[in-house]
Amino acid sequence: AQSVTQLDSQVPVFEEAPVELRCNYSSSVSVYLFWYVQYPNQGLQLLLKYLSGSTLVKGINGFEAEFNKSQTSFHLRKPSVHISDTAEYFCAVIRGSQGNLIFGKGTKLSVKP
Amino acid sequence: DAGITQSPRHKVTETGTPVTLRCHQTENHRYMYWYRQDPGHGLRLIHYSYGVKDTDKGEVSDGYSVSRSKTEDFLLTLESATSSQTSVYFCATETGTDEQYFGPGTRLTVT
Numbered sequence: 001a002q003s004v005t006q007l008d009s010q011v012p013v014f015e016e017a018p019v020e021l022r023c024n025y026s027s028s029v030s031v032y033l034f035w036y037v038q039y040p041n042q043g044l045q046l047l048l049k050y051l052s053g054s055t056l057v058k059g060i061n062g063f064e065a066e067f068n069k070s071q072t073s074f075h076l077r078k079p080s081v082h083i084s085d086t087a088e089y090f091c092a093v094i095r096g097s098q099g100n101l102i103f104g105k106g107t108k109l110s111v112k113p
Numbered sequence: 114d115a116g117i118t119q120s121p122r123h124k125v126t127e128t129g130t131p132v133t134l135r136c137h138q139t140e141n142h143r144y145m146y147w148y149r150q151d152p153g154h155g156l157r158l159i160h161y162s163y164g165v166k167d168t169d170k171g172e173v174s175d176g177y178s179v180s181r182s183k184t185e186d187f188l189l190t191l192e193s194a195t196s197s198q199t200s201v202y203f204c205a206t207e208t209g210t211d212e213q214y215f216g217p218g219t220r221l222t223v224t
Contacts, residue, residue: 043215
């Protein structure tokens with residue numbers, strides 16, 4: 001079985017501050033990892049994904065994430081956030097090329113002026 | 114934007130009534146999914162389809178059925194709605210590259 005744990009349900013930050021949203025997964029086999037963003041009253045949109053290769057993955061809107069196999073983590077980072085980054089962020093995992101997306105419970109990022 | 118629409122966008126229904134939600138896509142994606150989103154639970158997979166008339170159960174399939182008679186349409190049916198099925202329902206599609214595209218969601222309230 002595999003699961004995804006997002007360690008923080010809510011993260012408040014001030015505008016232009018750096019942010020890290022944490023994600024840990026459990027799996028005994030190789031995984032594909034994803035971060036999705038959901039703006040208020042909208043569907044989810046892919047931010048970035050890790051399938052293989054470089055462990056540092058860059059996504060849209062200035063976000064990046066680093067795959068750490070030894071720590072089974074895939075934390076999302078942004079060096080300077082904007083008000084418009086206020087949204088809910090979901091980490092998700094697929095085991096290899098099989099199976100379906102398993103989502104974490106989400107982290108609500110609130111950016112304050 | 115993968116051209117995914119969901120209908121209705123909002124629905125209020127009574128316990129025990131049947132409800133059908135529709136997902137329509139214009140991109141000819143092979144795979145389609147239905148999720149429900151509830152506070153504190155993230156998104157959970159209800160059913161998915163890997164082609165016309167090919168469907169399978171997800172994590173929370175009890176009380177739901179699906180049908181896919183055309184590539185572009187994926188229907189989710191609640192045979193007899195219960196209050197526990199009050200949720201926001203999202204449809205998603207995928208070409209097979211592991212990236213899923215989500216619709217705008219349907220907010221269903223069962224009273």
